[in-house]
Amino acid sequence: MRRHRLLYVTILSGLGLLSALILPALYGADAARRLPVNVTFGPNINLSVQRWSPKVPQRETTIAANPGNPLNLVAGAIDSVPRQNDRSCSFSFTLDGGQTWKLGGGVPLEASGDTSGDPALAADADGNFYYSYLRQDKTLRRFDVLVAKSTDGGRTFPTFSVVARTVLSPTSDSLNDKDFIGVDTGPASPSRGAIYVTWTELFGDATADFYRINVATSRDGGVTWSAPQHISPSVSPSSEWVMGSVPVVAPDGTAYVFWSDIILHTGPFTIIFSKSTDGGRTWSPAAQVAAGVGPGLYALRNADPNYGVDPSVGIHANGWPTAAVAADGTAFVAWTDVRNGSCHDIGGSFLPCTDSDVMLSSSADGGRTWTTPRKVGDDATATDQFFPWIATHPNGLLSLAWQDKRLDPNNVNFDTFYTNTFDGALFLPNVRVTTASSLPGVGQTSIQDYNGLAATADGVFPIWSDMRSGDADIYSSAGRLVP
Numbered sequence: 001m002r003r004h005r006l007l008y009v010t011i012l013s014g015l016g017l018l019s020a021l022i023l024p025a026l027y028g029a030d031a032a033r034r035l036p037v038n039v040t041f042g043p044n045i046n047l048s049v050q051r052w053s054p055k056v057p058q059r060e061t062t063i064a065a066n067p068g069n070p071l072n073l074v075a076g077a078i079d080s081v082p083r084q085n086d087r088s089c090s091f092s093f094t095l096d097g098g099q100t101w102k103l104g105g106g107v108p109l110e111a112s113g114d115t116s117g118d119p120a121l122a123a124d125a126d127g128n129f130y131y132s133y134l135r136q137d138k139t140l141r142r143f144d145v146l147v148a149k150s151t152d153g154g155r156t157f158p159t160f161s162v163v164a165r166t167v168l169s170p171t172s173d174s175l176n177d178k179d180f181i182g183v184d185t186g187p188a189s190p191s192r193g194a195i196y197v198t199w200t201e202l203f204g205d206a207t208a209d210f211y212r213i214n215v216a217t218s219r220d221g222g223v224t225w226s227a228p229q230h231i232s233p234s235v236s237p238s239s240e241w242v243m244g245s246v247p248v249v250a251p252d253g254t255a256y257v258f259w260s261d262i263i264l265h266t267g268p269f270t271i272i273f274s275k276s277t278d279g280g281r282t283w284s285p286a287a288q289v290a291a292g293v294g295p296g297l298y299a300l301r302n303a304d305p306n307y308g309v310d311p312s313v314g315i316h317a318n319g320w321p322t323a324a325v326a327a328d329g330t331a332f333v334a335w336t337d338v339r340n341g342s343c344h345d346i347g348g349s350f351l352p353c354t355d356s357d358v359m360l361s362s363s364a365d366g367g368r369t370w371t372t373p374r375k376v377g378d379d380a381t382a383t384d385q386f387f388p389w390i391a392t393h394p395n396g397l398l399s400l401a402w403q404d405k406r407l408d409p410n411n412v413n414f415d416t417f418y419t420n421t422f423d424g425a426l427f428l429p430n431v432r433v434t435t436a437s438s439l440p441g442v443g444q445t446s447i448q449d450y451n452g453l454a455a456t457a458d459g460v461f462p463i464w465s466d467m468r469s470g471d472a473d474i475y476s477s478a479g480r481l482v483p
Contacts, residue, residue, distance in 0.1 A: 036420050036428035037397055038482040039460060044435050047101055047463070048473040049079045049090050058474045061463040062452040064121040064129060066153065067185050070456035071097040074104075074129045074154030075463055076119040077474045089119040089133045093154030098461050098478030107131055107148050108160050113138030116146075118179050121452075124193055125185040129154050130222055132163070132181040132197050142166040143176045145199050149222050163197050163216050163225045174203040176214075178449070182247035182255070184279075189253030191279030194219055198245040198257050201228070202237060210234040213245045213259050217280030231257060231274040231283045239264055241296075242272075244320025244449075250329050254366065255280055258289065258321040258333055260296055265349045268292025269319045271335055275367055289370050290361055294319065294338035299350040300384045301411050304442035311348025315414075315445040317356065317386040322450070326396040331367060332424065334360045334376065334388045334400060341382070354411065358388040358402045362424040371424060377417070378430045379406040384414070387447075389462070391455035393481075397422055401433065401453050401462035413437040416451075416464050418479065433477050438467035447472050 048058045058079050066072035072095055079090035088106035107116055118134040129150040134143055145164040148157035167174035179199040184191050195218040204210055213232035216225045232242045245259035255276045262269040271289040276282060299314030301307050307314050321335045341355030359373040377385045383405035390400045397420050404417040416433040440447075447465035454461040458481045466475040 034422045034426075036422070036426060038428065039418065039420070039431055039479045040482060041418070041431070041433050041477045041479045042099070044433075044466070044475050044477050045098070045101060046473050046475055047075055047077070047092050049103055058472050059447050059465040060117065060119055060449055061465060061474055062119050062121045063454040063461055063463045063476065064123045065454040065456050065461070066123050066127045066129070067125050068127045069153075070459060071095055072127070072153045073098060073454055073461055074121055074123075074150070075101065075452070075474070075476060076121050076131060078117055078119060079474065089116045089131070091131060091154060091157060095153065097459055098476060101476070104155055104157070107133055107157055110135060111137060118177070120180040122181045122183045122195070124183045124195070124221070125187070127153065128221065130181055130183060130195060131157055132179045134176060134179055141168060145176050145179045145197060147181065147195070147197060147222050161222055161225065164199065164201075164214065164228055172203065172205045174201055176201055178243055178245065180246045182249050184249040184253055184255065186249065186251040186253050189249075189251065191253040193221065194255070194279050195222055196247040196249070196255055196257070196280055197225070198247050200243050200245065209237055211237045211240070211242050213242050213257065215247065215257055215280065215283070219279065226280065229283060232259065232261075232272065232286055235261070244318065246321060246323055248323045248325050248331075250325040250331070251327055252329060253277070253279065254329075256323060256325070256331060256367070258323045260318070260320045260335070262296035262319070263292070265295065265297070266345055266351065267295035269294065269296030271321050271333060273367060287367065289321075289333050290359070290373050294353065295343055295351045297350045298336070298338070298343070298353045298356055298386070300353065300356060300386060302440040302442065302445045303412050308344070308352045309346065311346050311350065313443055314350065314352060315440055316350050316448050318449060320450065322389045324390045324392040324398060326392045326398060327394060328396055329366070330362055330364045330396070332360060332362045332390055332392070332398050334358055334390050336386045336388065340375070354384065355382040356384045356386050358385045358400070360400070360424055374424060376400055376402070376419060376427065377404065377406070378427065379404070381406050383408065383411045387451045389451045389453040391453045391460070393455045394457050398424070399453060399455050399460045401451065401464070403451070403464065407437060413439055416462060418460070418462060433462055433479070434466070434468070434475075436468040439470050440467055441470055
């Protein structure tokens with residue numbers, strides 16, 4: 001059985017019989033374990049709450065699994081709940097491994113008229129879920145970072161804490177954007193239970209403005225937070241962005257924060273990281289994962305006839321990273337770039353580009369060195385792949401899902417595809433997750449700015465913004481790994 005499976009996956013991966021003979025020599029008795037794992041996906045399930053207006057998009061999806069109960073997951077997105085005028089981040093939960101979902105509601109807000117965005121979910125080892133989001137007041141002058149907590153499997157998020165406030169004064173301002181959250185669940189970690197929230201801060205005074213990446217840490221279950229630590233250089237937002245930060249934690253407690261440093265508006269962009277080995281008390285100097293390729297902010301083709309001429313149209317995508325750490329400490333980072341494609345400058349921040357790819361790099365030595373970025377998609381087309389998200393399983397397998405236009409020769413409509421790998425070199429032949437293609441339409445297609453993915457011992461759960469109806473809705477599917 002082991003020999004047949006090794007040969008089967010090797011042939012499907014296009015590596016030939018020679019690789020089938022070499023792999024056992026490279027990996028020894030672990031050869032079969034190191035192979036990609038087959039997967040089957042169930043129905044596509046629409047999790048959207050808002051139905052009252054056909055042109056209000058649901059987007060920015062996130063999902064997390066309970067480490068102690070793989071049947072319990074919580075999903076979130078920008079949505080409208082429970083009334084028409086409540087523009088908020090919603091959450092839904094499942095207790096049967098993603099077969100059915102139930103709406104929990106909207107995240108708690110501070111005042112009437114508040115809205116929220118940039119949703120992100122994580123869970124601790126005790127099964128508590130944490131939901132970070134950006135709170136906006138009705139004047140759109142306050143952008144505070146909040147974290148809500150659920151102790152009942154995602155049925156409710158009744159309480160929240162404030163991670164960072166907006167500062168508005170005659171002498172200095174501070175606004176917050178694009179938060180994300182990670183939790184230390186390592187059983188042997190000395191910082192087990194630590195929660196990390198990262199975000200971009202726009203700060204300045206009457207003379208100049210700057211961007212920087214901040215991180216705050218909670219060591220008491222999200223009740224209180226450390227003062228923000230500034231882990232990136234400060235850059236001028238008129239010419240450079242540091243954006244898309246995401247924290248992940250290794251089993252030994254090493255915390256990583258990855259982000260994208262983008263030179264506006266033609267690039268290049270670079271994937272950067274910093275790490276902490278003492279529970280977030282101190283952070284290493286910023287270092288590179290991969291040197292910049294492409295502009296980092298992309299306008300990908302949609303059905304608009306003015307695409308490529310009008311800078312306001314297209315699918316707005318980005319090169320922000322997604323990251324995960326395997327059981328053996330290997331760190332993986334994926335992003336979208338156009339090293340195999342092309343872009344042209346027509347003005348505006350998002351450049352029309354074609355043939356974008358999802359790339360993956362890994363480090364087995366704590367970030368000292370990184371592998372050459374490798375294309376994840378196995379398509380032979382010049383179509384776009386974008387908005388990846390990744391997650392690791394307890395056995396070290398890495399799962400990846402992304403949006404993909406390979407089924408449309410016109411490079412317009414997209415689907416969600418999936419693969420997995422142990423080593424970042426040998427991948428499962430790409431699997432289509434969606435049962436219908438998305439129709440991105442005209443104008444600006446608002447599915448930005450990221451998708452989500454959760455992984456359990458034998459399950460994988462992608463969540464994405466889907467346009468099969470012509471309007472953006474939140475969809476998920478439960479995948480089962482088949483050894």
